[in-house]
Amino acid sequence: MADVNRGNRPLSPHLTVYRLPLTARMSILHRFTGLGLGAAAILVVWWFLAAASSPSYFDFADGLLTSWLGNLVLFVALVALWYHFFNGVRHLIWDTGEAFEVSTLRTSGIAVLVAAGVMSIITVVIALWG
């Protein structure tokens, strides 16, 4: 171990006081939405299993998923899906070695947030009146 005694100096950046940049926040959110979508996928499988079972069980499952609480959960999942979708495409672009300039990172990050918001609203409109 090189230089164990680092002296009594402040550490920086310290995670509890360091304001994370947009890229870092979006990176955390990508993981978070991914895990959340896993939970939502289980609900979707349950809905399909109900549709494969009987009319009464379908009414129970579909009714629960389209209750106010079910709609709220599914809306959060929808926003998470569009966010994970667009940020995932952003990751795939990064995998080609492109778009790593700091100004581009900020622009692409904001573009992902706007696209996710717009597509969520469009999907809700289609779901309600489509």
Next chain:
Amino acid sequence: MQYRTDRQRITGLGTAGEGVGHWWSQRLTSIGLVPLSLCFLFPFVRALGTDFETAREIYSHPFNAVVAILFFAVGFLHLQQGVQVVIEDYVHDKPTRTVLLLANVLFCAAFAFTGIFAVAKIAFA
């Protein structure tokens, strides 16, 4: 020991070589999910909140059924790959990590096949 090179000390000890395979496979499922999630989402939000017959009619259509089956297969594989990385990053206790990694594979496979079975049962009815 001090006469051995670093390369000699690590050869055969770890995951060297596996990382690229996992990374590559995760890109593959990501790319696959771009069209699949789009094609899955819109029929699904249309079927949601309808009655039993309408929902089954939507998924008796071959395109919707095949898309849903592929979505479950690729989607749950992608979930398994993602959750695996999260476990590897944050769970450092070896026995706990092993149990979680195994449980992750089994749960994702179970939900994938349950979803595929349900869609197939509707489509073939």
